[in-house]
Amino acid sequence: MTGTLTAPGTTGTDPGWADEVRALARERDAVLLAHNYQLPEIQDVADHVGDSLALSRIAAESEASTIVFCGVHFMAETAKILSPDKTVLIPDARAGCSLADSITADQLREWKAGHPGAVVVSYVNTTAAVKAETDVCCTSSNAVEVVDSIPRDREVLFLPDQFLGAHVRRTLEREDMHVWAGECHVHAGINGKQLTDQAAAHPGADLFVHPECGCATSALYLAGTGAVPAEQVKILSTGGMIEAARATGASEVLVATEVGMLHQLRRAAPEIEFRAVNERASCPYMKMITAEALLRSVREGTDEVHVDPDLAARGRAAVQRMIEIGQPGGGE
Numbered sequence: 001m002t003g004t005l006t007a008p009g010t011t012g013t014d015p016g017w018a019d020e021v022r023a024l025a026r027e028r029d030a031v032l033l034a035h036n037y038q039l040p041e042i043q044d045v046a047d048h049v050g051d052s053l054a055l056s057r058i059a060a061e062s063e064a065s066t067i068v069f070c071g072v073h074f075m076a077e078t079a080k081i082l083s084p085d086k087t088v089l090i091p092d093a094r095a096g097c098s099l100a101d102s103i104t105a106d107q108l109r110e111w112k113a114g115h116p117g118a119v120v121v122s123y124v125n126t127t128a129a130v131k132a133e134t135d136v137c138c139t140s141s142n143a144v145e146v147v148d149s150i151p152r153d154r155e156v157l158f159l160p161d162q163f164l165g166a167h168v169r170r171t172l173e174r175e176d177m178h179v180w181a182g183e184c185h186v187h188a189g190i191n192g193k194q195l196t197d198q199a200a201a202h203p204g205a206d207l208f209v210h211p212e213c214g215c216a217t218s219a220l221y222l223a224g225t226g227a228v229p230a231e232q233v234k235i236l237s238t239g240g241m242i243e244a245a246r247a248t249g250a251s252e253v254l255v256a257t258e259v260g261m262l263h264q265l266r267r268a269a270p271e272i273e274f275r276a277v278n279e280r281a282s283c284p285y286m287k288m289i290t291a292e293a294l295l296r297s298v299r300e301g302t303d304e305v306h307v308d309p310d311l312a313a314r315g316r317a318a319v320q321r322m323i324e325i326g327q328p329g330g331g332e
């Protein structure tokens with residue numbers, strides 16, 4: 001095998017690529033984890049595919065001494081926080097996240113200073129430094145439950161996703177909840193107009209909506225007006241989408257999240273026609289984990305993820321508090 005291989009399923013297929021990646025991973029005593037938004041060939045070669053938190057928990061329970069995390073950087077950091085004694089690799093450390101980058105630890109400290117006594121709830125799409133400043137983490141599956149566990153006489157600072165925050169605030173009718181105005185540029189690009197047009201073009205289709213999408217509000221509005229029957233609109237985490245795909249009786253499903261998700265949905269329920277609400281909703285950071293980058297990672301041990309032990313301990317406490325409150329299910 002040479003360094004000139006091409007990515008299977010994209011520009012060509014090297015049939016030996018997957019075998020070589022798996023063999024090198026075994027030599028390195030590594031488990032291969034891939035997020036649902038990864039390229040199909042990366043998902044197919046991985047030992048486990050899932051959402052960020054589920055993968056971090058698999059990493060912690062794995063007996064492998066090395067974790068190769070095919071996802072974006074905050075996810076690999078979360079795996080390191082939960083598995084401080086393991087070596088955690090990400091095939092390309094430049095794979096960031098516009099949502100995680102929408103708030104820094106300094107900005108959070110400043111926000112907290114303006115709201116003494118408030119409880120800080122952070123979605124898992126945050127850096128280790130922000131998790132260290134957090135009281136309790138949440139995922140899109142349990143965000144409502146986590147905020148609901150906070151006494152009504154305490155203010156809540158919710159970050160970084162404004163759409164997930166709006167969903168929680170609306171559900172709990174909680175006015176003392178302040179929401180950071182962060183967003184993911186990929187999810188924000190899926191808008192209500194596209195959803196309305198697609199729903200009209202495909203009557204009878206279920207709508208699977210991820211709450212970080214800018215269209216979550218539109219989806220609920222559509223359901224409220226009766227334009228789309230309420231039982232057809234499902235607000236789900238990425239892990240929840242897989243379960244709902246197996247359970248739905250619909251023959252067609254419109255999916256409002258990053259397009260990489262379609263690969264796992266089609267594998268879970270091949271008899272269903274899955275359509276992206278916006279086919280251009282593709283995360284460029286996720287797609288930085290290429291076949292070449294993964295091969296280099298298992299061959300050379302790049303790029304290793306380090307988290308300061310003090311930050312990791314404080315971040316771990318915030319994640320553990322979430323697990324004590326309720327089932328985390330999946331995040332993005």
Ligand code: SF4
Pocket residue numbers: 072096097098099100125184185186187258283284285286332
């Ligand atoms: S899809 Fe958005 S939230 Fe997810 S990793 Fe990409 S930029 Fe971050």
